[in-house]
Amino acid sequence: MTTKMFGAPVQRTEDLRLLVGNGRYLDDLGEGAYEAAFVRSPHARARITGIDVTGALDVDGLIAIYTYEDLAGRVAEPLPLLIPHPALTHGRTAYPLAKEFVNHVGEAVVMVVATDRYLAEDACERITVEYEALPPVVGIENAFRADRLVHDDVPGNCAAHLVQEVGDAPAAIAAAPNRLELKLDIERSACMPMEGRGVYARWDAADESLRVYTSTQTSTGVRAAVAAKLDLPLDRVECVTPDVGGGFGVKIVHPWPEEILIPWAARLLDHEVKWTEDRREHFISAAHERGQLQTVRVGFDDDGRLLGLDVEILHDNGAYTPYGIIVPIITSTQLLGPYKPGAYRVDFRSLYTNTVIVTPYRGAGRPQGVFAMERAMDAIADHLGKDRTEVRAVNFIQPDEMPYDHGLLFQDGRPLIYDSGDFPGSLDALKKLVGWDEFEAYRAQARAEGRRVGIGVACYVEGTGVGPYEGGHVQVETTGKVVVATGLTSQGQGHQTVFAQIVADELGVPIEDVTVTTGDTRRFPYAVGTFASRAAVMSGNAIALAARNVKAKALRIAGEALEADPRDLEIVDGHVRVKGSPGASVALGTVAVLSNPLRYAFDEASKAATQLTGKADFSKPPVAEDDEPGLEGRDYYSPPTATFANGMHAVIVETDPDTAEIRILRYCVVHDCGHLINPMIVEGQVHGGVAQGVGGALYERMEYDEHGQLVNASFMDFLMPYASEVPKIEIDHLETPSPLNPLGIKGAGEAGVIPAAAVFASAIEDAEGFPITRMPIQPSELFHLRKRFAAG
Ligand code: MCN
Known part of the structure; x- marks a missing residue:
């Protein structure tokens, strides 16, 4: 029997080839x-x-x-x-x-x-x-002050200024019983792919x-x-x-x-x-991200319920804007996370500086947005003396409020509408996983041992699977093997495996018989690309639809050959057979032969086809008017809006009272990306994202001096976490399907990194007892903060 592949933790089929050195990367070409x-x-x-x-x-x-x-x-x-x-x-x-x-x-x-x-x-x-x-413009504050200009014809160094509002946030905050203001600073970082x-x-x-x-x-x-x-x-x-x-x-x-x-x-x-590209070129001529200064003002009631949220963002876009202002737009819409903000106003300025350009880096503006919102949630809880999860819970959008329209425009210019999600369910699962309610007892015990520990929590919602479209082509060869092509590219996400899983189920063929090509315009010329956690939703659904077309055609052709109604047929293990009478069957490869009037008798499938159909019927045209030769199908998927995944992270840290070293004791993730195609791959994606998040929170920053020189442009000075710094990551999945696409899936590729800076800030603050407003935070900074707060 064909095993169901969708949802199974299938080992990545691409890995062996790569691990034994048979990968072909750019620099392997062009001798x-x-x-x-x-x-x-x-x-x-x-x-x-x-x-x-x-x-x-x-x-x-x-x-x-x-x-x-x-x-x-x-x-x-x-x-x-x-x-x-x-x-x-x-x-x-x-x-x-x-x-x-x-x-x-x-x-x-x-x-x-x-x-x-x-x-x-x-x-x-x-x-x-x-x-x-x-004289260069370096640093967001200098760019904003605009004593000097990067481009002479850009006043105020301002590439873009965008305000979005729902209600009157300043008035709602002014009228609220409680108010807070936070000044936050996230520094520049950059992704460091192994291959430049x-x-x-x-x-x-x-x-x-x-x-x-x-x-x-x-x-x-x-x-x-x-x-x-x-x-x-x-x-x-x-x-x-x-x-x-x-x-x-x-x-x-x-x-x-x-x-x-x-x-x-x-x-x-x-x-x-x-x-x-060499590594130094990657540092100084590729792209960076993250750098923002934020001012967050909140007004809230005595339960911690938001009445008004007003956020001002100064975003460093570097020297040019080839990728527009997508990063600050994402920050400004995605910072709302799973919450209802009351009245909301977000105002961002995207500013030029004489530094490397800023374009999306995994998470793309969301880590900054989550940092703003989650720092505010913690501040509200601390102000009211409430549990940090309780304040989050009172602000959640409830499952029965879905689809939830925020009244804003999303990065794709369409309305920001969450399609589904169970935020209270995610938080409950996270609290259970990390042992939230037992933590105070653990803290007391640690304190008795002279240890300083803290727990943090951070929640996010991520718009994934943005359009406009992606396509897929599925073809059954006369050998019965299936070749699949989609135009988007792969950088290590395991697409060859997951797309084969989808086709194996849809066509009823063994997964080993399916091969997948990506990112080759000769094979599939129409595509958008791999970013914004969109491949699973976009190409996954397009390929499923294409496979369904192929299946319908296979059943029709086999029905003629077997003299059966296509509705009475099924495909099992690569054979089309009459339901309930497996003896009456025809191999898919043979159906592929039958689909083509020019039947070369080169292989077994051709012989089988000849046997099955006898002599050709010259009374009919070889290809019917609305038909095409070949057992193949192509389809596209174009979603009405993005689909919204969510997740919640908790971390327990220990900070050394003397050296200020920050140790990660536990890292827990509850993640909901709808139906999981391959849980093992999704967990790998989450692990990779968290590893980047650990880097962004505790180590990585692009250090520019006042002359605009990047003083840490090598791995000698730009710190990335090793395996030894990345904790064991405990993951629990919720599966709230997306109602927007046939497979009910949402994206997962950026999930791990999005709340990482926020969750570390939350935990370090909890351990230390003073506010953490800046990321990344290294031991030396923690050390100085301790001194500053001790001195009052
Ligand atoms: N998946 C799944 N079930 C779901 C959702 C996803 O099994 N419900 C699987 C997908 O089939 C895919 C993987 O998880 O194999 C990630 O899916 P998706 O969320 O669609 O993300 P993309 O494939 O579009 O990848 C893009 C995303 C982004 S934006 C960045 S940046 C990123 C990332 O993926 N860069 C990566 N993960 C990366 N992983 C590696 N190894 N290398 C990169 O450069």
Whole structure:
């Protein structure tokens, strides 16, 4: 019997290949390709007054040197602004190579192509760029004060100013019996995928076509950008995503300058060209996130019920806004979490600084939003002397209030409506899992032993599975094997496994017979990409719908062959059979043969098909009018709105009274992403997210000095947690299905990281007894805070 795969903890089918070294990442490709290296700006803000390349001209193996002056046509224009928004009144993007000005350290100024990377780097060292250094804008407060401007034509350094409100929050707060104001500070961090960015392009002069391999989260986006910039018809550009060693958001940007420059150079030189980002380039020329200053004002009744919430956010968007203002929009809408805020007003300014651009990093604005809301919840509880979970519970949206319309617009411009969720159920499960009610006894015992412990809680809701669409193609081969393609890309989420699980169930075939391709525009040209925890919802449902089309066709064709009504047929173990009489059956591979009037008799399936149908019937047309040859189907899924997953985390920490070291004793997660396709993969996703959350809360920050130099641009100084710093993570799942999609699923890929900073702040505050308003917090900061609060 076919085993049900949906919901089973199936081992990831992609792992063995990767673990034994058979992965093919970008840098494994392109042997013999020319390689590029870049001269990047050492200044945060400067005017380029001259570029002298003569010193590099005699470097062995030098092929070409390009500056902005060499760019032509649309390649010489600024890079696209991907997500415009009416509030983004002053969006700015960079040129692929700097034109006159540089606006952050690391901005590309010259591209060198040589026969290998070492020689290209040698040539870069011999190029002299003269700069007139200008005083940079560094830090959100400086950007807001606007004594200096990043872009001369952007007043106040303000790329966008957006206010959304429901009711009159300032008035509601003024009239409330209790009021609090919090000033919060979340510092910049960045994702650090094991594999950095990279691109490799092959120009075929005979065919006038380009094949671009790139380590991206959106191959269709890169393809469209390259075709447009290089003025090529779309069908002359293919974009292939090889194995990707992590993306975490930084590879959504499309195109990166290098993704235009490398294909452009490949065509110009009529030779393969490749570039692989090194770690230092990743620090200074990829993207960062998180940096925000927040002012949160709340008014509440004596039970802790919110009457008004007023949040002001200053968001650091770096030097350019290629990805629009998606991050602060997400912060400003998702910070509401599982709560009813009463009257709500959120006001954000997205500000330019002379630093690396800010684009979504796993969680994408939500960790900051959750930090604001959950810090406020803790402050309210402490102010009223109430249990921190009790205050949260009185503010929850109840299950019977779903769908719940917040009256705001979500990041996709559609109304912010939660589709389903059981927040009280999630909190109960979390309290049970962590032993919330027993904690005070544990604290007393720890105190008696001279130990200082604290417990924290943080809740979040995450809009996942945003549109506009994703598609899937399912084809049964005459061998009975099933090949599946979807256009979005994979960076380690296990899509090959989960999509095969879905198809195995829908088509009644063994999972081993299903192979899945992602991120290759040759196989599936229409797609959006992998971000915002959307693959399971979007491609999962599209593939399920495509498989259902194939099944319907298979039953129809088999019904003709078996002289049975399709409604009386089922597919089990790769065979279509008459229900209740398994003897009358036909293999799916044979049905695939029957689906094609041109039946080559090359294999067993063809012989079986010939036996089954006898001679061809020449009285009928070979392909019926509304039919197509082949046992295959394609479909798309386009959701009405996002679907909202939720989760609640609790952590118990111990802070060392002498050294201020922060130890994690327990980390508990209750998570609800609707129906789980593969609980093992979801738990892996949560583990990965929590690990990044631990980094963001306790270690990682991008440290800029006042000159705009990133002073910790290497793993020597930018601390990431090792396995030894990541705790054992205890997980419980709730499954509140989404009513919006056929499979009832919600996304999970960012879940682990979203509440991590907030939950650590909550626990450290609980252990120490003074407010934690800034993240990340390292032992040295905790040490100084202790001194400050001890001194009063
Ligand atoms: N899943 C499931 N059941 C559900 C929901 C999800 O089994 N109800 C599975 C999915 O099928 C998928 C995985 O969990 O295999 C994550 O699903 P989903 O939430 O749809 O997220 P995406 O696949 O769209 O991945 C994007 C998300 C994001 S936004 C970032 S950033 C991120 C992340 O996933 N980057 C990652 N996880 C990552 N994991 C790895 N290894 N590498 C990255 O770069």
